[in-house]
Amino acid sequence: MPHLIDWEVVAIMAPLLGALAGLVMPRAAAGIGIAAVGLTTLAVAALSWAVTTQGARMMALGGWGAPLGIDLRADGLAVMMLAMTAGVGLCISLSALAGQRARPAAGRPGVFWPLWLLLLAGLNGAYLSTDLFNLYVMLEVISLAAVGLTVMGGGAAALRAGFEYLMASMLGALLFLLAVGFVYLRFGRLDLMGLADLVTPGDPAMAGVLALMLVGLALKTALFPLHWWLPAAHASATAPASALLSALVVKVSLYIVLRVGQYLVPPTEGLVLLVGLAGGAAMIWGGIQALRAERLKLLVAWSTVAQIGLIFVAFARSGAAGTAESWKAAALLMLAHAVAKAAMFLAAGRIKDEVGHDEIARLDRSPVRPTLAQFTFALAAISLIGLPPSIGFAGKWLLMEGALAAGYWHWVALTFVGTLLSVAVFSRVMVPFLRFDRQRGPVGEHQGWALADAPPLVLALASFGLGLGAAQILTMLEVGEPFARATGAVLGGAP
Numbered sequence: 001m002p003h004l005i006d007w008e009v010v011a012i013m014a015p016l017l018g019a020l021a022g023l024v025m026p027r028a029a030a031g032i033g034i035a036a037v038g039l040t041t042l043a044v045a046a047l048s049w050a051v052t053t054q055g056a057r058m059m060a061l062g063g064w065g066a067p068l069g070i071d072l073r074a075d076g077l078a079v080m081m082l083a084m085t086a087g088v089g090l091c092i093s094l095s096a097l098a099g100q101r102a103r104p105a106a107g108r109p110g111v112f113w114p115l116w117l118l119l120l121a122g123l124n125g126a127y128l129s130t131d132l133f134n135l136y137v138m139l140e141v142i143s144l145a146a147v148g149l150t151v152m153g154g155g156a157a158a159l160r161a162g163f164e165y166l167m168a169s170m171l172g173a174l175l176f177l178l179a180v181g182f183v184y185l186r187f188g189r190l191d192l193m194g195l196a197d198l199v200t201p202g203d204p205a206m207a208g209v210l211a212l213m214l215v216g217l218a219l220k221t222a223l224f225p226l227h228w229w230l231p232a233a234h235a236s237a238t239a240p241a242s243a244l245l246s247a248l249v250v251k252v253s254l255y256i257v258l259r260v261g262q263y264l265v266p267p268t269e270g271l272v273l274l275v276g277l278a279g280g281a282a283m284i285w286g287g288i289q290a291l292r293a294e295r296l297k298l299l300v301a302w303s304t305v306a307q308i309g310l311i312f313v314a315f316a317r318s319g320a321a322g323t324a325e326s327w328k329a330a331a332l333l334m335l336a337h338a339v340a341k342a343a344m345f346l347a348a349g350r351i352k353d354e355v356g357h358d359e360i361a362r363l364d365r366s367p368v369r370p371t372l373a374q375f376t377f378a379l380a381a382i383s384l385i386g387l388p389p390s391i392g393f394a395g396k397w398l399l400m401e402g403a404l405a406a407g408y409w410h411w412v413a414l415t416f417v418g419t420l421l422s423v424a425v426f427s428r429v430m431v432p433f434l435r436f437d438r439q440r441g442p443v444g445e446h447q448g449w450a451l452a453d454a455p456p457l458v459l460a461l462a463s464f465g466l467g468l469g470a471a472q473i474l475t476m477l478e479v480g481e482p483f484a485r486a487t488g489a490v491l492g493g494a495p
Contacts, residue, residue: 026110056480075480175216239349276316282309287421
């Protein structure tokens with residue numbers, strides 16, 4: 001029975017048309033943006049319900065399916081990423097709207113909303129794509145919007161960070177496109193599920209193609225040692241833009257790594273070990289640099305480098321033979337990072353707005369205590385550290401459980417080291433800022449409460465609600481067998 005409404009198309013076209021409308025009518029950009037984000041959220045909710053109740057969905061655009069046409073597929077993994085993007089994006093949108101109303105001169109809605117909606121269209125398109133070239137196109141759409149969001153704040157630092165981001169993104173895209181070209185020359189098609197039946201495990205040529213893809217995606221994801229552009233880019237942008245970049249943009253490349261590893265080339269033991277070592281190095285280096293950071297947003301940005309490393313460790317935690325379960329741990333950690341990091345960047349922005357700066361050494365001297373933002377920052381830190389009952393804890397528990405079952409104690413040790421560094425990093429902010437030792441005058445306990453505090457608080461609380469529902473999320477991830485390749489099943493069309 002044909003679908004009455006193609007929610008996949010609505011999820012992509014609603015923000016894309018909204019971006020065009022916001023560009024043409026900049027004075028109405030905020031209203032158009034909220035309406036487009038709301039419609040996209042409804043479409044994602046409807047699509048999630050359909051997939052949960054009826055199974056994975058496949059639709060061919062214009063009636064032309066692969067390999068000649070374009071297929072869109074929604075399974076449990078894609079739906080989780082779409083729902084994560086919609087929920088986090090809606091909260092960031094509301095926070096941006098509240099901030100722009102409070103500071104109209106600084107809001108720049110005519111710039112922010114078209115870029116954000118273009119980014120949203122690219123994100124949803126990437127999660128629904130089943131074709132390597134379409135993934136490349138969506139990556140470029142996302143990068144274009146992300147660079148624009150990075151430089152939106154203005155100033156020399158933002159422009160420099162945006163230029164570095166652009167260079168890294170272009171190089172990563174070039175490597176990915178070269179790999180796509182090699183795949184097409186060899187097989188004459190680019191749809192992932194068709195390629196899954198053609199690729200021979202152990203093919204040395206495909207190993208080289210996979211290496212090109214991984215390096216390109218590692219650049220876009222900022223995996224150590226290819227992370228140089230991320231801290232400055234995320235720290236220099238405005239708070240809503242930083243939340244979008246850290247919570248959502250870096251997840252796309254992680255998602256593509258996951259899909260390519262499952263559909264195209266099953267990872268080898270050596271590759272899994274290399275990815276895990278790079279992830280472990282990112283956890284340690286990112287944590288050390290966060291401890292040295294002088295500004296609050298820079299600290300949060302460096303913690304993103306460390307958290308990306310943790311997700312790559314999750315990829316490797318069971319070895320090549322256990323990748324099906326490893327991907328589930330990585331998916332939970334991706335969700336945990338998106339929700340908590342968006343809350344943390346928005347809270348850091350609120351702290352900077354109310355205190356007047358974000359220099360960590362001087363935060364405890366401020367007579368202004370933006371208590372709701374502080375509380376939100378602390379809740380987000382709990383999830384990123386991985387304490388129960390947050391979704392971050394569920395992801396780390398699954399990671400360590402699988403590593404212990406496989407006998408890989410080194411991944412458990414790395415995870416513990418990364419966790420201790422996270423505790424030290426966030427304690428460095430929260431302990432002095434919650435104490436009043438260096439403030440000699442009266443302390444404004446309840447200053448800084450505003451409507452803009454609500455969205456990050458909702459996100460921080462959601463990280464705990466998602467933790468309590470982690471079992472249901474894992475069940476949803478299995479809809480449509482997105483991990484079937486790792487278990488030896490043949491991937492075909494949606495049921």
